[in-house]
Amino acid sequence: MDLLLGAVVLGVLLGCFYAAVSVGLSVSFGLLDVPHVAHPAFLVLASYCVFLLNDRYDIDPLVAGLIITPLFFVFGLVAYRIYYEIFEKRGTDAAVRGIAFFFGIAFIIEVLIILQFGVDQQSVSASYIGKSWRFGEFRIPIRQLVAFAVALGLTSLLALYLSKTFMGRAIRAVAQDEEALRLMGANPVRIKQFAFGIATAVLGMAGALLIIVAPVEPTLDRAYIGRTFCVVVMAGLGSMTGTLVAAIILGVAETIVLTLFGASWAPAISFGMLLAVLAIRPQGLLGR
């Protein structure tokens, strides 16, 4: 019983971390309908940027995450502009070719990381990594707690931004009805571009969390395709509260299966849940 309780606690911590790596996709795929399969690849790329800063200049990974956030914002602006010019502007079968396009991008990023850093796992060093808190029977690694706190903050911040600020509401408006926005004299493309920038900027911090929680390797993005899309689809496209709830459900499910059946079944959980959600309730838990 204690074991199960421990699994649930760890699962909640892990779940909040999953929320942080998925909120960006929740904006780009959930709100903007961009088939962003390269999202996890961008995430791993961010982790390697953090690794570089930490390894070269001994900067704390969280600070490094903050440093690369503006860079990723610009990166996102450029990426959306390219995607828009090539696909959305021309209209026809944007979805099919868009997926292929982002898959190609993901593979290119993967290989460039391999060519630069090799296939080995890389990790960062910081004072809070490697220690843990003891609560009687079970221990909680402090790195998990740090990731949990930052992830929760990041997700809440983005949710607040989308619901309270003018730009945030504009982003949600463009997701609801692009034409209406155009009739109001606003430029939907610019708003979407900005939103995509935000979605990518969040990855700077999320990438830092990813490498804090565990070492990263170049092909890690493949596992996170399942996790991030599972969370976003289960959440109901574009719902921030839903993203947090879905991510916690996934985190708890993963740790429970891990404790009961062992690590070899772990990869199937996120994808299994994703498939189940797609087949049974495609609009998600808190669908719009």
Added chain:
Amino acid sequence: MTKRSNSIAFWAGVAVFLVAVTAMTQIVRNEYPFFAGYVILQFVVLSVAWSILGGYAGYVNFGTNAFFGVGVYTAVALFKVSGAPLVVQIAAAGVVGMLLGLAVGLLTLRMRGIFFSIATIALAIIIETTVMNWRFVGGAAGIQLQRPPVMEPFDSYVKMLFFVQGVLVVIAVAIARYIQNSRIGRGLQALRDDELAAECTGVPTLKLKLVACMISGGLISAAGAPAAMYLQYADPSSAFNLSYSVSVLAMSLIGGTAHWIGPVLGAILLGTTQQLLAVTISSEVNVLVLGIMLVVFVVAAPKGIIGLLRPRYRLRAGGKT
């Protein structure tokens, strides 16, 4: 050209191809061309099969690796249980692949676009995980296989596999060509362009999708079956490698999916390039080239090579040949 003379030309081409493949196995002594050629032919089958669903119907299947791996492991399991001959392994893999295709079709009936693609990725990972936990076929560590003695008239097993894959190419192309020119192909094209409109005008979209899923899946699995004997080894992470999906996607899109010749051209072009790169530079650069070519073609030549060669495909997807 009339339909009849067209058919004659096609089957003459098939006959020439088969004679060439057979002659090559009898004349060429060096084994390397067969090692490389086998892989290229395999990708021709995979791409042609993929295009039946991905090209004609516009459903982008990212689970090519799922079907491929299922083919490999059907062959492995059969071989381990009864030492079944290669032909039986391939046929069984084809049947299992069709059943899997049916399951995928039923599960993803209402999904379109990216949701269908993600669902197929999910399925691939789930099946891979299951095979990893299946001790009988070696689990995550993989399994070594001993090739049975080679049959006449071939003097080495690889040459025989090369010939077998050549036959599979003919089967795949013949099926794809038949579908393209039949009611099925026209129905699939209709549902690709507008599923709702097709349904409203009486095209049995549901049935057609299931048929396309089954045929495409069965062919991919059949093409995967000989891979176990080719490598004399099978392990889940290489049998279910995502790069199969991306390669096949890239080959089909690069060639163009409106006509069966597109994936054939794409697979030959990209497959040969990959073989050359893997030998001369490294396998990482190989994947890089794959990614770049995929992006470049998707951006610059949406209809692929056949779109560049024959502008009429831009106006009218899928002609008669």
